[in-house]
Amino acid sequence: MAAEFTEYEYVAAGTVDVSQLEPLDKETTRIMRDEMSTGSKLTIFYYVFIFMIPILNWHASGFMFSRMWGGMTYTWFVTGIVAMAMAFIIAYVHTSLYEKRLHKYQGSTGTPSTHSEGRNIG
Amino acid sequence: MLQTLLEPKMILTILLMGTIVYITYLTKKSSTASDYFVGGRSFGWFTNGSAIGGDYLSAATFLGIAGLTFQLGYDGAYYAFCFSIGLTLLAIFVAGPLRRFGAYTVADFLAYRFHSKRARLAAVAVVLAISGFYAAPQLLGAAQILSMFFGTTYEFGIIFTCTVMVFYVGIGGMKGTTINQALELWIRLGAFVLMAAAAVYGGLHYDRILAAINEFHGSIAGTAQFAKDGKDVAFDGASWTGTGHYFPTFWQTISMTIGLSLGTIGLPHILLRFYTNPSAKAARKSALMAIGIASVFFFFAVYLGAVGRAVFLSGSASPEVMKDLVAGGNNMVIPSTAQALGGEWLLGLVIAGAFAAIFSNLSGLFIASSGALAHDLYATFMRKNITERERVIAGKVAIVILAFLYGALGLMVKTASIGHLVALAFTVAASTFTPIFILGIWWRGMTEKGAIAGLVIGLAVSMFMIFCSSMLPAFLQFKVPGLITVPVGFLSVYIVSKLDRKVPADVNDFMRKVHSKESEAA
Numbered sequence: 001m002a003a004e005f006t007e008y009e010y011v012a013a014g015t016v017d018v019s020q021l022e023p024l025d026k027e028t029t030r031i032m033r034d035e036m037s038t039g040s041k042l043t044i045f046y047y048v049f050i051f052m053i054p055i056l057n058w059h060a061s062g063f064m065f066s067r068m069w070g071g072m073t074y075t076w077f078v079t080g081i082v083a084m085a086m087a088f089i090i091a092y093v094h095t096s097l098y099e100k101r102l103h104k105y106q107g108s109t110g111t112p113s114t115h116s117e118g119r120n121i122g
Numbered sequence: 123m124l125q126t127l128l129e130p131k132m133i134l135t136i137l138l139m140g141t142i143v144y145i146t147y148l149t150k151k152s153s154t155a156s157d158y159f160v161g162g163r164s165f166g167w168f169t170n171g172s173a174i175g176g177d178y179l180s181a182a183t184f185l186g187i188a189g190l191t192f193q194l195g196y197d198g199a200y201y202a203f204c205f206s207i208g209l210t211l212l213a214i215f216v217a218g219p220l221r222r223f224g225a226y227t228v229a230d231f232l233a234y235r236f237h238s239k240r241a242r243l244a245a246v247a248v249v250l251a252i253s254g255f256y257a258a259p260q261l262l263g264a265a266q267i268l269s270m271f272f273g274t275t276y277e278f279g280i281i282f283t284c285t286v287m288v289f290y291v292g293i294g295g296m297k298g299t300t301i302n303q304a305l306e307l308w309i310r311l312g313a314f315v316l317m318a319a320a321a322v323y324g325g326l327h328y329d330r331i332l333a334a335i336n337e338f339h340g341s342i343a344g345t346a347q348f349a350k351d352g353k354d355v356a357f358d359g360a361s362w363t364g365t366g367h368y369f370p371t372f373w374q375t376i377s378m379t380i381g382l383s384l385g386t387i388g389l390p391h392i393l394l395r396f397y398t399n400p401s402a403k404a405a406r407k408s409a410l411m412a413i414g415i416a417s418v419f420f421f422f423a424v425y426l427g428a429v430g431r432a433v434f435l436s437g438s439a440s441p442e443v444m445k446d447l448v449a450g451g452n453n454m455v456i457p458s459t460a461q462a463l464g465g466e467w468l469l470g471l472v473i474a475g476a477f478a479a480i481f482s483n484l485s486g487l488f489i490a491s492s493g494a495l496a497h498d499l500y501a502t503f504m505r506k507n508i509t510e511r512e513r514v515i516a517g518k519v520a521i522v523i524l525a526f527l528y529g530a531l532g533l534m535v536k537t538a539s540i541g542h543l544v545a546l547a548f549t550v551a552a553s554t555f556t557p558i559f560i561l562g563i564w565w566r567g568m569t570e571k572g573a574i575a576g577l578v579i580g581l582a583v584s585m586f587m588i589f590c591s592s593m594l595p596a597f598l599q600f601k602v603p604g605l606i607t608v609p610v611g612f613l614s615v616y617i618v619s620k621l622d623r624k625v626p627a628d629v630n631d632f633m634r635k636v637h638s639k640e641s642e643a644a
Contacts, residue, residue: 015624018567028634035637036564039214050207050379054200057365058372065364070329071336073363076196079203080424084417091210091413095406098218105639 031105038097046090053079130470131271138474139286141305142481146290146298167404169304171411174395176303176310178209178386178412179419180256180483181263181453184310184476186541187420188459189452191427192434193539195335195362197369198427201541202420204379208386208548209416213409216387219563219636220396221405227493228390228555233502235562236570236626242498244577248554249390249494251581253487254531255547256389259540260487261532264480266453270446271473280532283480284525290481291488292521295514299485300398306478307415313460313468313475314422320463321429328425331432336363343437348448355448357435374600378545381604385548388555391486394493430459438462453540488524495520545602546588553580553607557615563636566629572619580611 024032056064057075064075165173180186187205190198223231229245232238265279274282291299341354349355361367369375386392399405433439434447439462446458460472496516501508508516535543557576561568587594587603598606626632 014627015569016627018569018623018625021566021625022630024566024630024633028630028637031637031639032564032633042214043211046207046210050383051376053203054372054375054379058375061365067333070327071331071333071363072329073332075365076199076332076363079196080199081421083203084206084421087206087210088410088414088417091213091410094210094214095410098406102639 027105034101035098038094038101042090042094046086049083049086053083130466131473132470134470134474135477138306138309138477142286142290142302145301145305146293148298165300165398165400167399167407167411169300170395170399170404170408171415172304172307173300173398174209174392174408174412175415175419176307176478176482177391177395177486178389178416178483179307179310179479180544181260181476181480182541182544183416183419183423184314184479185263185453185456186259186539186544187423188427188430189455190539190541191424192430192455193452194368195431196365197367198541199424200365200369200375201378201382201545202424204382204545205548206417206420207379207383209392209409209413211383212387212392213406213413216393216559216563217396217405217409218402220393220559221399221402222638223636224397227497228393228490229494229498231562232558232573233498235568235629235632236573238570239502241570241573242502244574245555245558246494246498248550248577248581249498250491251585252388252390252547252551252554253491253494254528255550256391256544257484257487257528258531258535259538259543259547260480260484261528262535262538262543263453263476263540265532265536267457267473267476267480270454271457271469276536277533280529283484284529284532286481287484287488288521288525291485291492292518295517296398296489299489303482303485306482309471309478310475311415311419313471314419314426316468316471317426317429317456317460317463318422320468321426324463326429326432328428331428332363335359335428335431335435338435342435344441344444345448347441348445359435362431369601373605374602377600377605378602379604380608381549381552381602382545384552384556384604384608386551387559388551388553389548390494390551390555391483391490393555393559394490395486426456426459429463430455433459433462484528487528488521491524492517492520495523542601549588549602549604549607550581550584552604553584553611556608557612561612561615561619566633567619567625568615569619569622569624570626571622571624572615572617575618576611576615579614580607583607583610 023029053075065073068074068077183202183205187198187202190201192198194201220231223234228249229242232245233242235241261280261283264283265276268274268279268282269276290302336359338357338359341356343354345355346353365375369378396405396408399408430447434444437444439447439458443458443462446454446461457469457472457476461469496513496519500516500520501513505512505516554577557580558568558573561576562573584603584607587598587600587607591599591603600606
């Protein structure tokens with residue numbers, strides 16, 4: 001089970017200047033870096049696709065609004081059909097890569113890490 | 123009276139209501155706050171995925187997107203495209219970490235990240251603003267359906283829907299809400315599939331109807347008798363299939379794309395759903411399933427909007443349907459088209475589906491907002507040492523308060539477009555919670571002051587640009603102002619955090635918590 005939230009007092013843990021912050025442990029740093037790297041790459045790819053549609057609509061409208069088959073234009077096909085599939089494909093690739101990384105982590109460290117100390121969360 | 127009760131729309135709506143009552147009765151026992159606010163975190167990925175879909179695919183999708191496509195053509199389809207992006211981004215950056223954090227409400231995240239009551243209070247204000255913005259168009263949809271197909275007044279529709287919500291959420295809590303949302307999603311999907319099948323069976327293939335619409339130019343026969351000015355409605359097919367009419371500039375389009383694509387990450391009722399998963403792995407699977415369902419839904423919504431337009435132009439529909447399409451506004455395209463395609467039974471199923479959409483989404487908004495009022499506001503600021511039972515009772519009282527609040531908002535938006543109102547809610551979410559969650563999960567340097575500044579400035583700027591845009595120069599007037607408000611939200615958090623520099627001393631523990639592998643084996 002994932003950790004369960006428990007009530008806590010608003011006891012300020014205190015603040016430190018960001019420059020005084022201890023570096024994160026290696027394992028968390030690696031997990032975050034891997035996750036951010038994968039997520040960013042997929043997001044950049046996705047947004048290139050997303051913004052390509054209005055850019056082409058406005059700057060290559062002759063092509064985008066020409067017909068593919070019947071009354072279906074290139075832009076309607078991409079916006080109304082391909083883009084819907086793309087949302088799922090990006091999410092599916094992200095989940096698959098995450099599961100792969102998870103196996104890799106568990107293979108390299110043996111057991112999963114236990115929950116963090118220092119915060120009263122159950 | 124008996125004849126009215128035997129009408130398909132009445133039979134299917136009563137069946138839906140009966141099912142809701144039965145499920146709510148079965149799940150009425152919420153002994154703990156965890157039961158009431160997050161369903162005891164006991165639902166698997168399939169139920170949760172269906173419920174996330176049910177929560178996300180509101181009246182804006184079921185009625186609004188098709189309505190916008192019917193009215194605006196390609197620009198309406200572009201709305202659907204923008205709505206389809208957000209869940210994917212949420213799955214990539216937020217779903218897993220949010221579940222690993224594991225709280226009751228969206229405001230808990232901020233309160234815990236900074237040990238801050240002020241941050242919690244700012245978050246509550248934003249939750250209520252976004253939820254109010256989102257609830258009003260759902261109530262509008264319900265009231266319009268009741269008015270058009272059951273002959274009730276608009277005001278009765280608002281009161282009736284709010285009453286159902288008080289019962290549904292107040293008694294069932296998150297457990298009842300989750301099961302109802304999951305079931306209602308499949309009712310809606312069934313209605314869309316049957317409508318699409320009826321359209322294809324009737325020869326209304328996608329490429330053919332788009333061609334027919336594109337080639338139509340002139341007056342639509344048979345509409346004069348229903349039009350207010352007594353003249354046939356004019357229509358230009360070429361502009362309908364083109365762009366640049368509703369969004370007159372390239373930057374207007376980009377602005378909407380940014381606002382809608384990033385809005386989902388900041389929607390409180392969607393974020394809350396990720397707390398109800400038993401594990402982070404289940405949270406990701408739920409998200410993936412919801413994205414798959416949403417993609418299918420948006421595809422059907424755009425197609426059926428085009429089908430509605432083709433039916434309207436052909437004049438082949440019954441006078442009753444033509445009247446609905448002329449007088450009903452774009453929100454009623456799906457019910458009217460269903461009636462034209464499959465008669466009374468399909469109309470009945472679509473009406474039941476529309477109620478399912480509205481109840482699903484509203485229940486999510488009600489439960490998220492009741493958490494903000496009862497758990498974040500009352501239990502934190504007004505009542506120390508509150509018991510579990512009192513916390514649940516507070517949640518139920520909050521539902522009643524919200525019914526009055528949202529009901530009043532519903533009465534104010536009688537003539538608005540559902541889809542566009544929801545788009546504005548997305549913009550507020552994208553400008554407030556989206557920067558907070560993305561930066562809060564991935565950047566240790568975010569400070570309490572930065573987070574509060576981001577929420578306050580993001581909310582203020584987005585509200586100003588929505589309600590007071592006429593005070594701005596023409597180049598800053600956007601239909602959906604995401605291009606301005608989203609960067610302002612992100613920059614507010616970043617700049618204030620950089621200037622403040624005071625991060626919580628235990629921020630590393632927080633990062634370990636939300637990025638740990640602990641829950642993956644679950």
